[in-house]
Amino acid sequence: MSLKSINCDLSVLEFCNILLEDLNIHSRIYLSRKEGTSVIIRGKRYEYTHDFYExxxxxxxSVAKFALSIGFTIQRKQEKLQQFLEAHSYN
Incomplete structure (x- = not known):
């Protein structure tokens, strides 16, 4: 399992990456979707106007450390994270 956050503002993700490194949480940034790439959502075609980074x-x-140190404010995401940790004996 991996946790991911997608954003078109690379500097925001770079800042988050630095904060995670300070907590000794390993993370990486990848190019997720390239500008100009087409995608079909609910039968309608769209084109990305920016690069998206992940x-x-x-x-x-690191996932376990994230759960203990930071966690999610969205309840369903926090519950899914806890289920993963329990299934893999990290809790």
Whole structure:
């Protein structure tokens, strides 16, 4: 399991990456979707007007540390994260 956040503002994700590094949470930033790429959503075609970047927390230990140190404010996301941790004996 990995946690990810997608944003078109690379500087926001770079800042988050630095904060995560300070907490010893391993993460990386990837180009998720390139500007000009087409996508079909609910039968309608759209084109991305910006590059989209993805910050990904990719190690189980880092996911567990994120859950303990930061967590989510959105209840359904927090519950899903807790279920993952319990299933993998991290809680």
């Amino acid at each position: 910050l990904r927390i990719y190690r189980k230990e």
